[in-house]
Amino acid sequence: MKRRQGxxxxxxxxxxxxxxxxxxxxxxxxxxxxxxxxxxxxxxxEEGKVTKDELEAVNSVIDRRVNNLGxxxxxxQTLGGDQLILELPGEQNPIVxxxxxxxxxxxxxxxxxxxxxxxxxxxxxxxxxxxxxIKQYSSSEKSQFDDNxxxxxxxxxxxxxxxxxxxxxSNDLYGKLIEIxxxxxxxxxxxxxxTDLSGKDLINAGRRQEQTNSNWEVLLTFSNSGGEKFxxxxxxxxxxxQLLAIILDGESISEAxxxxxxxxxxxxxxxxxxxxxxxxxxxxxxEVQLKGGSLPLxxxxxxxxxxxxxxxxxxxxxxxxxxxxxxxxxGIFMIFNYRILGFVSVISLVLYGFFNLALYSLIPVTLTxxxxxxxxxxxxxxxxxxILIFERIREELYDGNTLTRSIDSGFQRANSSIVDGHITxxxxxxVLFLLGTNFVKGFAATLGIGVLISLFTSLNCSKTILxxxxxxxxxxxxxxxxxxxxxxx
Amino acid sequence: MxxxxxxxxxxxxxxxxxxxxxLLSILGxxxxxxxTSYKKPINLGMDFVGGNELRIERVCEEECSxxxxxxxxxxxxxxxxxxxVLNNIKLQFQNNNKLISIRTPYLSIEESNxxxxxxxxxxxxxxxxxxxxxxxxxKLGKRLLTNCVTSLLVSLFSIxxxxxxxxxxxxxxxxxLALFHDLLIVFGIFSWLGVILSVEVNSLFAVSLLTIxxxxxxxxxxxxxxxxxxxxSKKEGYNDTIQLSVNESFRRTxxxxxxxxxxxxxxxxxxSYSLFWxxxxxxLGIIVGSxxxxxxxxxxxxxx
Numbered sequence: 140m141k142r143r144q145g146x147x148x149x150x151x152x153x154x155x156x157x158x159x160x161x162x163x164x165x166x167x168x169x170x171x172x173x174x175x176x177x178x179x180x181x182x183x184x185e186e187g188k189v190t191k192d193e194l195e196a197v198n199s200v201i202d203r204r205v206n207n208l209g210x211x212x213x214x215x216q217t218l219g220g221d222q223l224i225l226e227l228p229g230e231q232n233p234i235v236x237x238x239x240x241x242x243x244x245x246x247x248x249x250x251x252x253x254x255x256x257x258x259x260x261x262x263x264x265x266x267x268x269x270x271x272x273i274k275q276y277s278s279s280e281k282s283q284f285d286d287n288x289x290x291x292x293x294x295x296x297x298x299x300x301x302x303x304x305x306x307x308x309s310n311d312l313y314g315k316l317i318e319i320x321x322x323x324x325x326x327x328x329x330x331x332x333x334t335d336l337s338g339k340d341l342i343n344a345g346r347r348q349e350q351t352n353s354n355w356e357v358l359l360t361f362s363n364s365g366g367e368k369f370x371x372x373x374x375x376x377x378x379x380x381q382l383l384a385i386i387l388d389g390e391s392i393s394e395a396x397x398x399x400x401x402x403x404x405x406x407x408x409x410x411x412x413x414x415x416x417x418x419x420x421x422x423x424x425x426e427v428q429l430k431g432g433s434l435p436l437x438x439x440x441x442x443x444x445x446x447x448x449x450x451x452x453x454x455x456x457x458x459x460x461x462x463x464x465x466x467x468x469x470g471i472f473m474i475f476n477y478r479i480l481g482f483v484s485v486i487s488l489v490l491y492g493f494f495n496l497a498l499y500s501l502i503p504v505t506l507t508x509x510x511x512x513x514x515x516x517x518x519x520x521x522x523x524x525x526i527l528i529f530e531r532i533r534e535e536l537y538d539g540n541t542l543t544r545s546i547d548s549g550f551q552r553a554n555s556s557i558v559d560g561h562i563t564x565x566x567x568x569x570v571l572f573l574l575g576t577n578f579v580k581g582f583a584a585t586l587g588i589g590v591l592i593s594l595f596t597s598l599n600c601s602k603t604i605l606x607x608x609x610x611x612x613x614x615x616x617x618x619x620x621x622x623x624x625x626x627x628x
Numbered sequence: 629m630x631x632x633x634x635x636x637x638x639x640x641x642x643x644x645x646x647x648x649x650x651l652l653s654i655l656g657x658x659x660x661x662x663x664t665s666y667k668k669p670i671n672l673g674m675d676f677v678g679g680n681e682l683r684i685e686r687v688c689e690e691e692c693s694x695x696x697x698x699x700x701x702x703x704x705x706x707x708x709x710x711x712x713v714l715n716n717i718k719l720q721f722q723n724n725n726k727l728i729s730i731r732t733p734y735l736s737i738e739e740s741n742x743x744x745x746x747x748x749x750x751x752x753x754x755x756x757x758x759x760x761x762x763x764x765x766x767k768l769g770k771r772l773l774t775n776c777v778t779s780l781l782v783s784l785f786s787i788x789x790x791x792x793x794x795x796x797x798x799x800x801x802x803x804x805l806a807l808f809h810d811l812l813i814v815f816g817i818f819s820w821l822g823v824i825l826s827v828e829v830n831s832l833f834a835v836s837l838l839t840i841x842x843x844x845x846x847x848x849x850x851x852x853x854x855x856x857x858x859x860x861s862k863k864e865g866y867n868d869t870i871q872l873s874v875n876e877s878f879r880r881t882x883x884x885x886x887x888x889x890x891x892x893x894x895x896x897x898x899x900s901y902s903l904f905w906x907x908x909x910x911x912l913g914i915i916v917g918s919x920x921x922x923x924x925x926x927x928x929x930x931x932x
Contacts, residue, residue, distance in 0.1 A: 171902075174757075181768065237737045441765035443737050449757035453900075460898035465891030472887060509832065512895055512903050516839065516910065519888030526887065527850065530880045556853045559794065560846035563787055567842040570783035571835060574775055579835050586839070 146603040154490060157497030164500040169507030169581065170226055172455050174448030176233035180223040180240065181441040189221040189436065196435045198223060204240055204431035223438075224577060233445055235424070243388050243437045244428035246338030249331030250372060251381040251394075259330050259382070263394070265299050266323045272296060273316050324390040331384045331391070334372050337433075340365025344429035346422040349414060355422035356414035359429070366409030373397045374405030385413050387425070458511040465515050466492070469522055477529050479619040483608065484525040487600040491521050494592050495585070504588070510581035517589025520564065524597030527553040533621060542615055550602055557597065564590050631878045635871045635927055642927045646809060646920070653816020660819040670815065671822025674731070675830035676773040678766035680740050682730040685723075685758040686751060692725035695751060703750045704743070714743075728754075734765055776834035783838055787845055795852065798929070803848045806925040810844045810916045811837055814909060832906040840913030847884070847921035851877050855926065867930050874926045885918040 170177050182189050182197055198217055205213050205225065214226040225240070227233060251259065272295055289312065296315060300306055305322055307315045343360040361369055376383060378399030385393040393413045397406065417425065466488065473481035495514060499506060532549030536542070568587035572580055608614045635642075657669045666672065674681050686692050697719045705714050718731040728751075730743065740763060748754045764772075787807070792800040814837065821827035855873040862869050892914070895907040 179768065181765070234737055234741055439765065439767070440737070441768035443740075443761070443763040445759060445761040447755075447757040447759040449755065450760055453758075457898055457900045461891070461894040464898060465894035468890045468894070469887050472883075472890065476883065508900055508902060509835070509906075512899070512906065515891045515895060516888070518891050519884075520843075522887040523846075523884040526880050526883045530877075530883075534876075556850045559849045559853070563790065563845045563849070564839075564842035566786050566790060567783045567838045570779050570786065571838055574779040574782065575835070576772060576775065576831060579831055582832075582835055 146599060147607055150490065150600055150603060154493060157493045160497045160500050161493075164503070166496065166500050167503050167505040168451075168455070169505045169510070170228065170444065170451070171446050171508045172451050172458075172506060173228060174446050174451035175226060175228035176231065176236075176443065176445045177227070178225045178233060178237060178240070178440055179218070179442035180225065180438045182221045182223075183437045183439055184221070193435055194220065197438065200431050200434050201225070201240055201438075204427055205236070207427040207430050208236060208239060210236065218577060222441075229448065233443055235420075237440050237443065239424050239427050241438065241440050242428055243434045244338065244425075244431070245388055245433040246341070246429060247386040248334050248336040248369070248372060249328070249384045249386055249391075250334060250376050251331050251384065253381060255330045256380050259327065259394070261302070262323055262327050262330070265303055266320070266327065268295070268299055269316065269320050269323060272299075273320065276313065276316065327391050327394075328384075328386055328389055331382075331386070334368070336361075336365060336368040336372055338429060339432070340368060341429060341432075344426045346417075346426045348419075354414065355417040355419050356412045357417060357422050357425050357429070359411045359413065361409045361411070363409070366407070369409070369411065370405030370407045372405070373401055374403070377401040377405065385411075454508060458508065458515075462511065462515050462518075465518055469518060473522065473525070478621075479608065479614065480525075480529045480532065480605070483601055483604050484522060484529070486604055487525065487596045488518065488521060490600050491518075491589075491592060491596040494596065495589055498588055498592065499585070502588075504584050505581070506585075507578070507581040509578055510585040513582040513585035514589055517586050517593065520561075520590060521593035521597060523560065524553075524557045524593055525601055527556055528597065528601065536617060536620060542609060542617060542620070546602070546605055546609070550598065554598070557594070561590050561594055631875045633871070633875055633878065633922070635874055635923070636867050636930060638923075639927045639930055642923045646924050649813050650809065650816075653812050653819070656816045656819035656823065660823050664823060666822075670819050671826060671828045672773070673828030673830040673833075674762065674764055674769070676769045676776075678734045678764045678769035680730075680732045680735045680764075681760075681762045682740065682744065683727060683758075683760040684744065684747075685727050685755045686725070687753045687755050688726060694725055695721060697721060700747075700750060704746055735763065737763060772831055776831055780834060780837060780841075784841060787841060791845060791849070794849075799852050799856075802925050802928045803845060803852060805928065806848050806920040807841055807844045809920050809924060810840060810913060813916050814840060814913050817912060818909065827905060829905075832903075833909055836906055836909035836913065839910060840917060843888070843914060844917035844920065847881055847917055848925045850880065851921050851926060855929070870926050870929055874922060878922060881918050881922050885914050888914055 180201065182194065184193075194217055198215070201223055202215055205215060210227055210231050212228050214228075216224050218224050225236070227236060272292055276292060293312060296312070296319070299319060303319070303323070303326075305319065307318045307322075309315045309318050340361050341359055342362045342365075345358040345360075346355055347358060348354070349356050373383065377397040378401075380396070382394045382396050384391045413425075470481075470485040470488065473484045475481065477484065495517075498504070504510065528549050531553045532545050535545035535548055540548070565587060568583045568590065571583035572587065575583055660671065661667060661669050664671070701714075701717065701719050704717075704719075714732070716733050720729045721727065722729060728747065730747075732740075732743070735743075740761060744754065744759070744761075784807075788800070788804055791803050794800075795803065818827065818829055818833065822829070851874060854877045855870055858869050858873045858876075859866070862872070864872065889911055892907045892911045895903050896911070899907065
């Protein structure tokens, strides 16, 4: 008897502790419950597996970019060795994030090949033309969007194709525009030779508005060695008609000549500006990318989930309804069928609920919709253990055993079935947790935790509470433990 | 109240019934593989093939006006610049025309947002707070599919291993037969649902299959445990002992199923729509699982 009382105090202590945890460490809600965006970034590697170092490197670059973007409370974590998951809670725009994060941001400085001035001029002109068409196409209103307008654009495009001696393969106008622009960018880049100066030589990047017009420019600050390299490169082409190109991800964003006054020393001072007609937004995005450094491997955004805040709070409410109504109906069912035993199981179910939630806030487990469904489902499984035990207790009572004896052997004999059943479910949870996606992991975690806790509550708490009840003489009548049907025969 | 299921008498009927169910499931899987547009054993959803799913609510003062999806799509095509985006687009109105749900093949996040902006121009205002958008790249989809299939195989293997170690060979074999019976039937029902109602399965379906596996084995184990225990102590014949054991554990199995079904029904009735088919699959699995553990698995144990 004394040992049981010890358990009773232990359970009361655990319950108090659970309340303490839940009050002081509120539950973390997943994005499907609080609203927000989640981006999954996949690291692309043509051959072999992504190594741990590479993952770390990509992770830190992305982390720096996210921080420089100034999104609040974002959360970045790695998944499965070659993926990253970025969570942006609340109403933050995932479009900017996806644009900034998805780019490799490989910055190169190249010098023009000798004798290519004429080719470059032609290409630069065509690039201007194509940009103009794209601008017209994207800024036009629906009303202007008639066949005539499209035909003009199409004709212009055909001229450019002829000039470039290139035929695009896309079916629609927009696809063609993008394809030809890529082609021109590649041709221009090919006219320049790589140098050993790159984005790695930067120590900082900034932006400012140009004084003469409303465009923005991006400022680059080189490291000491980078500054020396830059001086060396500019010295080599100063006063010639070769240009210096700044190339970002294969696209030349600036081509400039170096004046002959730099022929002796090159451009010193360790800084440079890129003024390529940037809008405020574009300048800021480039700044963020350059500050974060270039990605060692390209990444692709393979998944984006966005959930509105209103929908999130609706989801919480719906889950609450489901959980509470589930609990109530299970409780009614148990009390109806098992009377006082049912009442015991309801108490241990409530304990079960609190222990679960407390453990979520302790570990912590982020609650998501699948997570909640795991919890709700595990209610059923927790009750199962009680049912197994109660059925055994009743059988013992029918066989004419005393109440205390029946309770004891009921718990004992149901033990092995309960453990078996829990182990098979735990096996499934374990596999799900190891192999599943983020979404699935939430379910596996709550179901697994639930199964473990139910082992404790159904075997230990139920027993303790039942023992406590049976210390009262009025609660020791056998008929309180048998269902009405059973009692009558 | 004593239960008296006549297992011995009805052995043939039970096995016959299960065989019919299994054949129907296989038929569904075959039909789905060869006679549908997607040519897969089951209608794979966006999680596995990639794509873009958008749900957003309209802001209406009273009731939302009735709109035809076709005319909305036409308008959408007219004002969209990148027409390619709108290939294979599906648009539906649900919830008294309030909820718009759109499915397209994989798009970039910008393109997806353009659709919403354009839609806002056509049938706005839209409530952006209620937006639910999912974009999954085809690469990730494939990976998720392999992931799910591996998880299923690994956990089926580990459950089989556990059962084989825990029980005699014969018991283990029949428990596993019952398990595969349950999984096949749930799978088959979803194949048919895909064919008839174009219900798609996503990664939560794989989760439900795994959970059903754990549950089904659990149920069968409890009954087999009882049979083993009784075979040791009771003096009746082998077949009679099995029948007796099933009747003894009948209440427990039914009650457990009911207490598990109650919360699932709560999710189906009150929970979020994204959990609807998941809970439905689980409920099916639990019903089929209790049938197979009470009637099928013990019948297989019976001697002729």
